Amino acid sequence: MGWLDRLLGRRRPRPIPPPLWQQTVARLPFLQWLPAADLARLQSLSEAFLAAKQFSGAAGLEVDDAMGVHIAAQGCLPILNLGLEWYDDWVEIIVYPDEFVVPRQEMDPDGVVHEYDEVAAGQAWDGGPLILSWQDSQMAGDGYNVVIHEFAHKLDMINGAPDGLPPLHPGMDREAWVAALDGAYDDFLARVERAEARGEEALEQLPIDPYGAEHPGEFFAVVSESFFEQPQVVAAEYPALYAQLALFYRQDPLARAQAAGSSRSR
Incomplete structure (x- = not known):
């Protein structure tokens, strides 16, 4: 074995x-x-x-x-x-x-x-x-x-269908989460629609995977990918959503990426 x-x-x-x-x-x-x-x-x-x-x-x-x-x-x-x-x-x-x-x-x-x-x-x-x-x-x-x-x-499904609203921690503001997620999703959906009108190359240039435009639940999952792998992108494009994700995951990948980069440069 x-x-x-x-x-x-x-x-x-x-x-x-x-x-x-x-x-x-x-x-x-x-x-x-x-x-x-x-x-x-x-x-x-x-x-x-x-x-x-x-x-x-x-x-x-x-x-x-x-x-x-x-x-x-x-x-x-x-x-x-x-x-x-x-x-x-x-x-x-x-x-x-x-x-x-x-x-x-x-x-x-x-x-x-x-x-x-x-x-x-x-x-x-x-x-x-x-x-x-x-x-x-x-x-x-x-x-x-x-x-x-x-x-x-899987995290999103803990409290029901995957809709982009996982179970928030005590002290987190549900209205702040919804406002940040919905605002970012609406903006991203519009950006994807504009990119689709210009063609495949424009879609590929989007900073976040266009699959996130399928549904708020998919947007949460797609943005979570970027949050951990390319936190600078989420923080720059949607700072309010980045702040909410940092509260939910209880992590700040951007800060640790910057700290790691600073450490390597010395």
């Missing part, structure tokens, strides 16, 4: 081998901004996550140790200062080699139901599994992060 297999067979966490953890951090530049103490806490949280969750490969994929740790480290970053209990209501992670097909149903204004297949890189089921494309999971680091995206959906 491999290390991950042995680990998943027990509820008590087992240490991630240091070379594997170092390799994982080296592949994810936004983790390198974390101070040493926070990085150690992320490792411990990832170990507890691996002990609590079940990984399944799909379409012939075998999930090995490196894959499991790679996903766990990214998925646990949003809850670094929240706790593993935020992921308590689900267990399984299904990993496909690449994008996969999801059957969809949609009702048009006349009440006719249309069935179609949609190609997806990730999917989160309310109370059920989280599904990822391994190929896309490796694309992290440039503002696109399917792992953080789907884990953000």
